[in-house]
Amino acid sequence: MSWSGGPHGAPEPGAVGLAARVRAGEVRAADVAEETLERVGRRDGELHCFNVVTADAMRSAAAAVDRLVASGADPGPLAGVPVAVKDNLCTRGVPTTCSSKMLEHWVPPYDATVVTRLVAAGALVVGKTNLDEFAMGSSTENSAFGPTRNPWDTSRVPGGSSGGSAAAVAADLAPLALGSDTGGSIRQPAALCGVVGIKPTYGLVSRYGLVAFASSLDQVGPFAATVADAALVLEVIAGHDEMDSTSLDRPVEGLLDATGSGAGGLRVGVVADFLADASADCASAVRAAAEVLAGAGAAVEEVALPELLHGLSAYYLIAPAEASSNLARYDGVRYGLRVDGDDVEQMNARTRAAGFGPEVRRRIMLGTYVLSAGYYDAYYAQAQRVRTLVARTFARAYERFDVLLAPTTPSVAFPLGAKTADPLEMYLADLFTIPSNLAGHPAMSVPFALDPQGLPVGVQVLAPALGEVAMLRAAGVLEAGAAPGARGPVASRSEAGR
Amino acid sequence: MAVELSSEEVLHVARLARLELGAEESTSAARQLSAILEHVDAVRALDLGGIPPTSHPLELVNVLRDDVERPCLDRADVLAGAPAVEDGRFAVPRILGEAP
Amino acid sequence: MSTGPAPAGAGRASADFEVVVGLEVHCELSTATKLFCGCPNRFGSEPNTQVCPVCLGLPGALPVLNRRAVELAVRVGRALHCEIRPSTFHRKNYFYPDMPKDFQISQYDEPIDVDGYLELPSGRRIGIERAHIEEDTGKTTHLGGGGRIHGADRSLVDYNRAGVPLVEIVSRPDMRSADEARAYVAELRAILVASGASDGRMEEGSLRVDANVSVRRTGSDAFGTRCEVKNLNSLRSLGRAIEHEQARQVALLEAGERVVQETRHWNEDEGRTSSMRSKEEANDYRYFPEPDLVPLAPDGAFVAAATAGLGLMPAERRARLATTVHGPDAAVAASTLDQITTVVDLGLDDLVVEVVERGADARLALARAANEAAQSPEDARRLDPGAFCRLLELEAGGSLSSTQAKSVLAEMLAAGGEPDAIARRLGYEALGSEALESAIDAVVAAHPDAWARYAAGEDKVAQLLTGQVMKATKGRANGKAVAAALAARRG
Incomplete structure (x- = not known):
């Protein structure tokens, strides 16, 4: 049995289909759980998608779903569907480490709202997925517990920071996963792993229980093998949460339907400036995608939005600033690691030096510096103005277009270690994804092509705030027009000896 | 306008951020931070005089909750992750100064 | 002016120098729950039993602002004649073990209440610069040093108080004596209680006062260098600390030295202030807008509803x-x-x-x-x-x-x-006129000389006669009625 087919040539029921079959009693959730655990056991030693696999909890959740089905009760729209959860989302009773030594043994006493919603919808949590420590990174190499490997080529990175979630879906270890996206941490690994990844409108999905990196930029979103599956997860996790002051109080409807409703009449702008900064393969994928949309009845033209490229610099001021404050609480007093010291200051400083990895320490220092006396106006306030500039640039574009089309990443998956020596090189991986975070807009990556080495290339669809329906319409069309084999899972291929 | 952080400045920032930092580390950290700042320095050069800062993507105001009690955590859960506990409280080494 | 022996320094201080005082008062708001979560705002529970992921600062937890706290802050602002303004919350970043997040959520450059005043019973108006909303910290107990922070070998932290809503009310430097500062706090306390914002209990820490004290030569317009004095737990400590600080600063200036701007700690037992250890970076709070909260913009309807039923101050x-x-x-x-x-x-x-x-x-x-x-x-x-x-x-x-x-x-x-x-x-029925007359008869008969002097026009003797009548009637007679009867009898 497979829920997502792909290169096997099996039927493609996807998560939507799997849930339907579980709800109908055709498939037992318990069997889904066992098969998933078997597959994870077989593959994850090599890939390291998971920091922890919650086999017992998964089995009891599956049993509960089967009981509901047997009793005729509604087990929920994701009944019996396995989902992998990024390890920066709190799970009651299950370690939530953020792939940091700081929180290696921390067990939250509460569930993130998105986890509560997934479980209430009948989903089966497989475990917690690896990430760049505290979501800071673009390759998952910043994990304190070792990198995740890209299932398409295990010598390459899966992207990051949600690399474990992206790789888990790409390797068929779960049809669905949750990630978080602060500057591209869902879309970039989705592109590098050949899966679908959505960063929703800021405020659409609750952040309660998401361990904060940069609060004004962070959003939780789904990974899936198909656009429809991702849309279904988004429908389940979106919606107002009274525990999050920045949660929007709006109905979320029609996302799943949008994925199949075509692109007729859609106005699409292709971000010309991004094409120039992308590799030839990534740029040509976008051009091909534009043709697919035009062929489906969309009005497509190029648009110059050079101001968006200032987003990267603004991001690397704003995100570290917020992070420096968000990560202050890891001080060895209440939870997590403590390294002893003669006095509380020394204990704090030793704990933080030992508990955080180099990239996290670097960003904390950077953020502390740009907020400190004398530098706030030159750096932080100025970056906030660039944020306004980016939002205005988008607003101007969205007067003429319903969605924008762009590369997700400047290049395909790079080899492990290729960029670890130079932080700046790594930061560039987020060049095309960051502007949407600064503006709070939705954007998603859709697997669309393969490069000459057979590595997946994603294209990015961007939309204005709450423009998810238009975004998913375009994404559905792109998925249908994608190159054969452009998306995961790639289990058979990887198992065949790569 | 190249930015060059001295290792003294870096040590000052490390103290503010409560990160223990040795002398050699401070030199390499100064180099790395300077490189990053130099890269983002384009931002400082932009003429954005007429543009107001945006601190948040949302334009919401007045998000308030009613003054109604919710359940607290069990104390066992509160203290479960604590590195050191004494008498139902979180124990810390001696504190050298009063709160600012 | 007193010519008696003055305490050292104090006499000279009042002659050549005047003290300038501004006060920062932290007031715990009388809400049912904390500022950003639903934990009870209650004093005296077992340690760490009134905490949740939010006020414990657990990873992933987020604040949601308590409506009642905002309403009370609006009431305080109105009672202090402040303008109620749109406001934002900032993070004040510093490390201290009593702060679960190692930053405090507070209003910084855009507070909710600005530019008001408070009128003392003397009629003097003390300006209010601002009043803003912020969260309280936890409570630290020091062990192994006689309960004091210095000399302790370890400390224990209880977060029950962490996240309790406060308003901090900042006066202008308008007070000119310790008495005036005490009167200000007494008046402010009465206003906070009258507006329903606080129970006003200083001894339980519901009201906490920090004093900014400076001195200057009488007649000068410029302010001197100020010191911030902390740990003032009663009106008595406030008054004593200001007087001490005044004398200390005057003595420094008269000796040709400078007052150093710093934070000083009042020691009630020793009756003096001492410098608090401070590091230069301790003051770099790296304020920035709190991204987990949205701005407050109380409109007319909100203010009207919040201040409904606000009685006279x-x-x-x-x-x-x-x-x-x-x-x-x-x-x-x-x-x-x-x-x-x-x-x-x-x-x-x-x-x-x-x-x-x-x-x-x-x-x-x-x-x-x-x-x-x-x-x-x-x-x-x-x-x-x-x-x-x-x-x-x-x-x-x-x-x-x-x-x-x-x-x-x-x-x-x-x-x-x-x-x-x-x-x-009680037998206080007013004496009938007959009884009164007979009592007067008896007194006149018993004191003929006095009566003669009174009859001759010596009015002040009336007092003695009245007193005797009162005595004879065991206080039942009414003084005015006795006087009237005596006058009538004199003719």
């Missing part, structure tokens, strides 16, 4: 009482001012105003309230206005002597009841 009540007693625009004697202040402080002004409206003598009503009723304010606030009014009538009309009236009032306060009935029970 003490200054307004004092003004109303003064008008009731003296009519508008009359100058009020200092002794009367004290009586008015006492009556308002004790919440007896409604009673006085009501009985005056019913026709009671205003000065008499004020005096009985400020002196006798004030002895047991709890009982006095329960006094039936009709009964109190009747008592004042009996006294003013001469049916009861003032001594008798006070006894009846004491009885009314202790057990309630109607003054006529109490007076009867």
Whole structure:
């Protein structure tokens, strides 16, 4: 049995289909759980998608779903569907480490709202997925517990920071996963792993229980093998949460339907400036995608939005600033690691030096510096103005277009270690994804092509705030027009000896 | 306008951020931070005089909750992750100064 | 000016220097729950039993602002004549173990209440720069150093108080003496209680005061270098600390030294302030807008709803009482001012105003309230206005002597009841004119010389004769009636 087919040539029921079959009693959730655990056991030693696999909890959740089905009760729209959860989302009773030594043994006493919603919808949590420590990174190499490997080529990175979630879906270890996206941490690994990844409108999905990196930029979103599956997860996790002051109080409807409703009449702008900064393969994928949309009845033209490229610099001021404050609480007093010291200051400083990895320490220092006396106006306030500039640039574009089309990443998956020596090189991986975070807009990556080495290339669809329906319409069309084999899972291929 | 952080400045920032930092580390950290700042320095050069800062993507105001009690955590859960506990409280080494 | 021996420094201070005081008062708001979560805002529970992921600062938890706290802050602002402004929350970043997130959520450059004032009983107005909302910290207990932070070998932290809502009220540097600073805090406390914002308990830490103290040569317009004095847990410590700081700073200046701007800690036992260890980076709070909260913009409807039912503040009540007693625009004697202040402080002004409206003598009503009723304010606030009014009538009309009236009032306060009935029970029925005349006969017969002098026009002897009549009637006679009868008899 497979829920997502792909290169096997099996039927493609996807998560939507799997849930339907579980709800109908055709498939037992318990069997889904066992098969998933078997597959994870077989593959994850090599890939390291998971920091922890919650086999017992998964089995009891599956049993509960089967009981509901047997009793005729509604087990929920994701009944019996396995989902992998990024390890920066709190799970009651299950370690939530953020792939940091700081929180290696921390067990939250509460569930993130998105986890509560997934479980209430009948989903089966497989475990917690690896990430760049505290979501800071673009390759998952910043994990304190070792990198995740890209299932398409295990010598390459899966992207990051949600690399474990992206790789888990790409390797068929779960049809669905949750990630978080602060500057591209869902879309970039989705592109590098050949899966679908959505960063929703800021405020659409609750952040309660998401361990904060940069609060004004962070959003939780789904990974899936198909656009429809991702849309279904988004429908389940979106919606107002009274525990999050920045949660929007709006109905979320029609996302799943949008994925199949075509692109007729859609106005699409292709971000010309991004094409120039992308590799030839990534740029040509976008051009091909534009043709697919035009062929489906969309009005497509190029648009110059050079101001968006200032987003990267603004991001690397704003995100570290917020992070420096968000990560202050890891001080060895209440939870997590403590390294002893003669006095509380020394204990704090030793704990933080030992508990955080180099990239996290670097960003904390950077953020502390740009907020400190004398530098706030030159750096932080100025970056906030660039944020306004980016939002205005988008607003101007969205007067003429319903969605924008762009590369997700400047290049395909790079080899492990290729960029670890130079932080700046790594930061560039987020060049095309960051502007949407600064503006709070939705954007998603859709697997669309393969490069000459057979590595997946994603294209990015961007939309204005709450423009998810238009975004998913375009994404559905792109998925249908994608190159054969452009998306995961790639289990058979990887198992065949790569 | 190249930015060059001295290792003294870096040590000052490390103290503010409560990160223990040795002398050699401070030199390499100064180099790395300077490189990053130099890269983002384009931002400082932009003429954005007429543009107001945006601190948040949302334009919401007045998000308030009613003054109604919710359940607290069990104390066992509160203290479960604590590195050191004494008498139902979180124990810390001696504190050298009063709160600012 | 006093010529007695002055305490060292203090005498010179008052002659050549004046002290300038501004106060920062932290007030815990009387909400049911904390500022950003649903944990109870309650004093005295077992440690760490009133915490949740939010106020414990657990990873992933987010703040949601308590509506009631905002309403109370709006009430405080209105009561202090402030402008109610759109405001934002910032993070104040510093490490301290009593702060679960190692930053405090506070309003920084855009506070909710700005630019108001508070009027002291003396009539002096003290400017209010701002009042803003912020969260409280946890509580630290120091072990192994006699309970003090210095010398302790470890500390224990209880986060029950972490996240309790506070308003910090910042005055302008408008006070010029320790007495004035005490009066300010007393007045502010009364306002906070009257507006329903606080229970006003200083001893439980509901109100905490920091004082900014500087001195300058009398007549100078420029401010001196100030010190911030912390750990002022009572009005008494506040007054003592200011006087000490004043003397210390004057002594420095007179010795040709400088006052160093710093934070100083008041030691109540030693009666002195000492410098608190501070590092230069401790003051770099790296404020930035709190991204987990959205701005506050209370509109007219919100403010109107929040301030509904906000009664008169003490200054307004004092003004109303003064008008009731003296009519508008009359100058009020200092002794009367004290009586008015006492009556308002004790919440007896409604009673006085009501009985005056019913026709009671205003000065008499004020005096009985400020002196006798004030002895047991709890009982006095329960006094039936009709009964109190009747008592004042009996006294003013001469049916009861003032001594008798006070006894009846004491009885009314202790057990309630109607003054006529109490007076009867106590045997205070006014003396009939026959009984009075025969008492006067007896006194005249017993003191012929005195009577002769009085009859000859020596008016001051009336007092002696009246006293004798009072004595003979065991106080049942009314003084005014006796005087009238004596005058009539003299012809």
